Amino acid sequence: MNENVVFDYIVIGGGAAGCVVAGRLSEDPTVSVCLLEAGGPDSHPLIHMPAGVAVMVPTSINNWQYQTVPQAGLKGRTGYQPRGKTLGGSSSINAMAYHRGHPEDFDRWAALGNPGWSYQEVLPFFKRAEHNENFDDPLHGQNGPLNVRFHTSPNPFGEVFVEAGLQAGYPACPDQNGATMEGFGRLQVMQKDGQRCSAARAYLTPNRARPNLHIETHAHATRILFDGKRAVGIEFMQHGFKCVMHARSELILSSGAFGSPQLLLLSGIGPASQLLKHDIAVIHDLPGVGKNLVDHIDYVHSYRIKSRRLMGLSLLGVWDTLKAGIRYWRHRTGPLTSNFAEACAFVKTSPDLRQADIELALTIAMFADHGRTLYRGHGLSLHACLLHPKSAGELTLASADPLAAPLIDPAFLTHPDDIATLIEGYKIIRKVMSTPAFKAFAPKDVLDTPMNTDAEIEQVLRSRSDTLYHPVGTCKMGADAMAVVDARLKVRGLEGLRVADASIMPTIIGCSTTAATVMIGEKAADFIREDRALNAADTSKDDHETTASHHPA
Incomplete structure (x- = not known):
């Protein structure tokens, strides 16, 4: 792939939120969207057969198979951290549980300085995503892409x-x-017709024919490219070759609670002391990147x-x-x-x-x-x-090698x-x-x-004891000194870059995190579309004023 490939939006990571963002943005035929996924297509039969979870979670099938560092709270044991490595991300290998979270989980986010994230404000996005086969009432959605039902x-x-x-x-x-x-x-599960309804099946599969939606699999992002403080492109490895593509408008980082902070750090965004330790040039000293790692x-x-x-x-x-x-x-x-x-x-x-x-x-x-x-x-x-652990750890780099796994320390118990x-x-x-x-x-x-x-x-x-597979918080949303993104998911101090996945959760919700991550993707897509419309209006206004200045009364 040559370096002249340009899209309006590049979504880095095809997990639960990344599929949503790519699917929603590509609804506008006037914009071009590229989705990069490090894993392969979601074609493996074990993905679609719900019982396949029992085979994929303990093996390397569609799975990053991360490990934690030795956990002092677990008698020095090394914990296991399976994460999805395919389109749909962990929504393609998990147990498909559909839980949104308690209203106070989201009201807590809003109280921490994140306007727009209270329960009443996020509920419409849960409903927009959902098609519930069993409940049709004011708290549930109908006709959304994500199918929800009892077994x-x-x-x-x-x-x-x-x-x-x-x-x-x-x-x-x-x-x-x-x-x-x-x-x-x-349990309510994300299934349809006896098969898994992953984020990829819900948001990508029905829309693969869109000419403005481009999906690259086996594309492992290695570095975000910057022009000053503005993100302008992405470098990635694909089939053994280094590739580059550029974004006219924005890059949306959706690589999960482990992948998103790791890529920011590799790109020079994070605590300066950690970056310099690995001889990574500092683009932006952002101390919260990788911190606040919380897991169930x-x-x-x-x-x-x-x-x-x-x-x-x-x-x-x-x-x-x-x-x-x-x-x-x-x-x-x-x-x-x-x-x-x-x-x-x-x-x-x-x-x-x-x-x-x-x-x-x-x-x-x-x-x-x-x-x-x-x-x-x-x-x-x-x-x-x-459900609400008080222990919090961090994610750091093991080295500057973008293909090396990060050091994961949830600090359990x-x-x-x-x-x-x-x-x-x-x-x-x-x-x-x-x-x-x-x-x-x-x-x-x-x-x-x-x-x-x-x-x-x-x-x-x-x-x-060990994880229940819900790591969050490593690029947390907020207004404090350790926040990585603001309430519109823009990376603080930078331009052209947002994070949209479970890493932005400032506190962990009291249930499985997939449904909330899909909701985050829905809100991110709205933020991006709103900003695009605002920029278009500003451009139109500037053009009008320039034209008027050449025709004085």
Whole structure:
């Protein structure tokens, strides 16, 4: 590709937000849009079959497979950080859970100095993106590109989980994106016709024929190009060759909570001391780049249950899976339409809290270590996820090599409040599993480890907990000294460059982050279109005034 290629907009990263931005901007036939994605096209069959999540997350299939640095809060263990490496990004390999977040999550953003980001202000963008097959009310969208529904072929243990929650004294929550985000309920998923509805399928696939939308895959961005303080182009590697393209209007960085800060740092945008350490010329000293890394820490506990309605490793289980494969191939129904996470609950560890601080999730299989460790037989797992961790870490460069992975340090469980809350989360797992609804199936704990006292529970949690795949905050939005972008997602102190992905979240939301990242993409596209219209109006005004000056009265 020669260096004279120019587009109006270049979107760097084809993840959940990048697909939205590229799809929305290309609705205007007068502008040209190029989307760069480091991974390949979203053509792998495991992407579209929902159960493929169980194969992709623990392997290198469409997956960056990042690692953290050793985590002091996890007894020095190195954590695993799977991220999507294909069109759709992590929305193409994740569990497809559709959760927006509690209203206070977004009101908190607005209170931190980000006008336009309160719950009432972001709700229209959630609704614009959504087509909900099950709910049609003022809180849900219809006719949006992102299809949302309950499971096509729900596993019966989802209802067992909900009943157990009621027996344990918790409320029901039939719509976890409705008026109340507390209690036990079935999971809504991003699926359509029994297949994954990733951001790529929602925003790119229907629009691939647009002549003004250009998509480059296997294009690994290595450096943003600047003319002074204005971003003007992007350098990237593709099939072993260095390529360059330029943008007339803007570059939109949508490479995720790891990729976006890494590319800024490689391009000379970030803390000057870190850049100079790697002999990177400083374009703009911006101390917050890579800081404020926050992620959900999650503990998984498994139980054996003698039921083939649960996924498992057994001879009969293999036969069941083969039959399920035939059913899926013929009808797009059956067990392989499951994302394994069939139901979940948002619960409070104290009634004084304004919103849930623990998410409990049911997985219809026994596993540990992100599915890299499996147990023989059949059973289920319950997750306890810390929704509002106080621990915060950072992302830094390992070297100036743009193809090297960054150093990822979420600082899991380094704040004492986090481990205390997660201990309470485990106790809720134990409480739910002791209800008659589950006792009827005679569950057997797979761990042969004492977990009676808080000290014993803490040791197990620190030995076995890890990410629930929701890193955010490394290019946070705000007005303080550590903010990287402003409330319109423009990189502070620079021109022609925005960031639009989960990295801009100033605080983590209390649920999965995909739906909110799609919302961020929708808002970013609106910001860009508004600014383009404003610039066009200003240009027209200037032209009119210039013309008038040559025709005096």
